[in-house]
Amino acid sequence: MDTEKVETVNDVDLVEYQEKEFLAAEPDLTAEEKKLEKRLVLKADILIVGMTALVFLVNQWDRGNIGNARVMGLQKDLNISNAQFYDAVSLYYVGYVLCIIPANLSIRFFKAHRQIGGCVIIFATLSCCMAAAKNAAAILALRILFGFASTFLQALTLYTSLWYKRNELAIRSGVFYSAATIAGGFSGLMAYAIQKNLDGALGHAAWQWLFIIQGCAGIFVGISSWLLLPPPPDQIKDLKHWIFSKAELEVAIKRLKTYNKAGAGFDKRQMLVAFKDPKLYCCSFMNAGVALGLASISAFLPSFIQQFDFSPTRTQLFSIIPYACAFVTLLVVNIASDRTNIKGPFMMLCFSFSIAGYIILMVVNNVKVKIFGTCLITMGIFPCVTLLGAWTSINVGGFTKRAMTWGVAEVVGQCFAIMASHIYTDPPRYLKGHSICLAFQILGFFSALFMWFHMRHLNGKKEEEAANHQAAGTVHPMSHQSLEEAYDYHPDFRYIL
Incomplete structure (x- = not known):
């Protein structure tokens, strides 16, 4: 790109300059549109940030519960060696690495609500299956599949950048990722309660109940995400959505254009x-x-x-x-x-x-x-x-x-x-x-x-x-x-x- 080339301003240049595709400043909104923007952001915070927080919460639960399960007797009950346990932890990331780049690029193809909801349902189901594992081999296989499924959540970073402006992202990311810290603490509290009250109930060990309970919660959140989360604003057909009005979505697309090109995809x-x-x-x-x-x-x-x-x-x-x-x-x-x-x-x-x-x-x-x-x-x-x-x-x-x-x-x-x-x-x-x-x-x-x-x-x-x-x-x-x-x-x- 020749960044030193000079173009003289004339009437045509001025018109084109005013209509350029990238708006570095705030979107030019009317007073009515600014009111719509407030409603849009409030609804997006309730729906998108709220659902995403739940998604991160159950993902952190299911991702980290193997550490709690180890303390609760998983390793001893299944005769898993230390080396096999370390392999089980690492195999999650093997599946993760193999799919990470396609997962980031696919959010436009699969649509956000389908990709996010679908992967949550899959990894939560796999978490439930961990309770039925009888040996180290089953644990290893389930962990690598769990990693494959979890990878597709990474597109959430790109997804939220299509709904929020640059100076709004960190706060929203902080809110929904704080769910991961809640999950970590609450997982410990839940593990404590399960260890104390459910160990041996219905013939299942405490660590099995941990996988079952957290997995079932994840399946519920996955189904909810599939049904409730909206696609990016420029992919909503005919600008019709159950929570956002057409006028609000038009404002959302204006906001999107301050940092993105509407309809942009793989290049x-x-x-x-x-x-x-x-x-x-x-x-x-x-x-x-x-x-x-x-x-x-x-x-x-x-x-x-x-x-x-x-x-x-x-x-x-x-x-x-x-x-x-x-x-x-x-x-x-x-x-x-x-x-x-x-x-x-x-x-x-x-x-x-x-x-x-x-x-x-x-x-x-x-x-x-x-x-x-x-x-x-x-x-x-x-x-x-x-x-x-x-x-x-x-x-x-x-x-x-x-x-x-x-x-x-x-x-x-x-x-x-x-x-x-x-x-x-x-x-x-x-x-x-x-x-x-x-x-x-x-x-x-x-x-x-x-x-x-x-x-x-x-x-x-x-x-x-x-x-x-x-x-x-x-x-x-x-x-x-x-x-x-x-x-x-x-x-x-x-x-x-």
Whole structure:
């Protein structure tokens, strides 16, 4: 692209400039449309954020309940060795990695409500099937299938970017991903209640009841998602929907055009463009640290806490505390990042929390201080998940380029999540696992720092080019293009730092 070419402004240029396909500013809404926008956002928050929060809650339940089940006797009852258990944890991510990029690109093809609802029904059914497993082989097979199904939830990041503006994403992502922290804490509380009251009921062990109850809840949420969630606004046929009026959907499409091109879909040219962008590699390095920490917390938190010499029931109770801390931090950080329109510094702050937490777990022996260190890790890791997804989505132009950037980052992240299941093999202090996680938290911190400086530099160059064109009375040659043509290199596009 020839960014130095100069075009002189004439009457035709001015008309085209006013009708260019990418609107860098807020959508031009009338007073009536602004009222409609408030109703639209309120309805979207209730329906989309509410349903998505439930989806994340049941996914985190079913994804992490193998850690609780281990404490409840799964490993002993099925004669599963430590190595086989670690394989069961890691095979989830094998299935995940294989499908992640197609899952990001398919949201336009399958329609959001079908893809999200369908995959929830499938993985929740597989969770129920875990209760019937009789040996390690069955557990291993079900875990890899569970990973395949769960992958398709990752398109939620792209889906929400089609309903919300750039300065609205982090708050919404924080709200629905906070459900994951609630799930982690509530899963511990539920496991405690099941262990105490249902162990042996109807001939089933406590860990079997855990899979059955959480799986059935997931099936209900999956069916609800299929029936209730709307497609992206530009894919709703005839602009008719049971909760949104036609006028509200017209406003939604106007909002969508400030960052997307209506009807945009797969474009193979953007795949190569994505790999030429340094942001893809920065996001991948950051996600390596995030996914490694998240996977270790999801699968091994009960095991960490049990090493503090707690009984199984007290272990389940104490596992609630780190998730409660993460829940509060997740909401505070995401709300603050959207209100200030800042992402990078908050990412670095959260990485700093998790770095401090891993150091504490490695060097301190006091149980109370170790619990504090564990809380610091969850307070850092969980906000990073939503911040990174939002920071990536709002700074990559072009539907396919955005999908590829986030998809590759997720592939890299989940490869490191596989590693998480094989590094925590040296109880009781788990020094090897903690030190590896620490190293990748540090890598994530410096990747965020580099990406922040890189995008700040690009914003400065665009400001300088805009000033030069204004002084010369010219229009940038790429000004009339959409983000599907110019990507985030568009002269009016500004990166959110």
